[in-house]
Amino acid sequence: MVKLSPEHRAAIVAHARQGLPNEACGLLAGEVQGDEKVIKKVxxxxNLDQSPEHFSMAPEEQFKAVADLRKNGLVLLGNFHSHPASPARPSEEDLRLAFDPTLSYVIISLQTGEPVLKSFLIRKGAVSEEVVQV
Ligand SMILES: [Zn+2]
Known part of the structure; x- marks a missing residue:
């Protein structure tokens, strides 16, 4: 299970909306408590690609984020990106690029008026959805 505060969910939604019409992306850090992943920082x-269908995170921004989360005693729990015009499920490309089976892949869909946020675990192209508790 992924635990996300309403503030963190709002931050992800706001970033996704700001990125329109392109995909927006980011990293999720926090703590593992038993079988729960508690998000503490977003x-x-x-999105270097500046594309409505692809994203890639700037490497130097990723390094900075990872340095910051370590400094705060947190671990990298996953990443997120938006789907401006498609449902909240991993695309073929998302599956192909998912290299770490321990990370949560959060997708926020803005396809309809109401943002839909889902989290997935991806192991060798096989997808399982995780429960997200806000
Ligand atoms: Zn995607």
Whole structure:
């Protein structure tokens, strides 16, 4: 299970909306408590691709975020990106690029008026959805 505060969810939604019409992306850091991943910090990063269908995170921004989360005693729990015009499920490309089975891949869809946020674990192209508790 992924635990996300309403403030962190709002930060992800705001970043996704600011990025429109392109995809927005970022990293999620926090603590593992038993089988729960508790998100403590959201890092909003730039989408270098500036594309509505792809994203790539700027490496130097990723390094900065990872240095910051370590400094704060947190671990990298996952990442997020938006789907401006498609549902909240991993695309073929998302599956292909998902290299770490321990990370949560959060997707926020803005396809309809109401943002839909889901989290996935991806192991060798096999997807399982995680429960997100806000
Ligand atoms: Zn995607």
């Amino acid at each position: 890092y909003c990063l730039n």
